[in-house]
Amino acid sequence: MKSWDERIDEVWADQSLSDRQRVEQIDVLADQRPDGDARALFERAGARDSAGLEAEAEGLYRRALDAGLDDEHRPQAVIQLASTLRNLGRTEEALEMLRSERERGGPLADAAAAFHALALASHGDPVAAVAVALETLAPHLPLYTRSVMAYARELAAPPR
Structure with missing residues (x-):
């Protein structure tokens, strides 16, 4: 059986998915983790960000960071949140x-x-x-x- 990380990676790698489908599939996988799980929040944020839903992504990124992402995903979340803020016009x-x-x-x-x-x-x-x-x-x-x-x-x- 594939790990949760492997299944997440497969969703991100599947170029046949529309943005909406990717968000839906990430949400299904994120629902398999406990409420408030930092990694699940991060993946939800990234899917929305990738789909152009920056306003929805921002809060999820912040919650993921507050929940304590690991050393691999924390810098990714910071960079992605900052990029989202830039897209929202909050460059400072x-x-x-x-x-x-x-x-x-x-x-x-x-x-x-x-x-x-x-x-x-x-x-x-x-x-x-x-x-x-x-x-x-x-x-x-x-x-x-x-x-x-x-x-x-x-x-x-x-x-x-």
């Missing part, structure tokens, strides 16, 4: 969440940086967005890392 809150998540480090720090750059652009600061994107990209370049980092710092520096 999104920026703060993403700044904090980037500072925490971890395996999703670069993903947090990508969404931080998007939030900066949505907030009307495309130069800072490019600086964050370049700063994040630079360590992954086979050449020119130092130059790209210097240009990113130059873009991020306050005007003289």
Whole structure:
């Protein structure tokens, strides 16, 4: 018998599902967990977020975080909630969440940086967005890392 996680992964991987069907199938699986289960709340939020139902997703993400997500899913929930907030026009809150998540480090720090750059652009600061994107990209370049980092710092520096 497949684990709950495997069944969740299958729903996410099934490209034949409509957004509504995905939400419904995630809800069926989430109902198999105890009320208030952080992971079930997170999956419900993600399904709604993916379906463009950001207003519904926001509260579920917050409840999942409050319920105590594990170290794998907590950063995902923070990034996804911040992206949802950006889509809802609440870029200040999104920026703060993403700044904090980037500072925490971890395996999703670069993903947090990508969404931080998007939030900066949505907030009307495309130069800072490019600086964050370049700063994040630079360590992954086979050449020119130092130059790209210097240009990113130059873009991020306050005007003289």
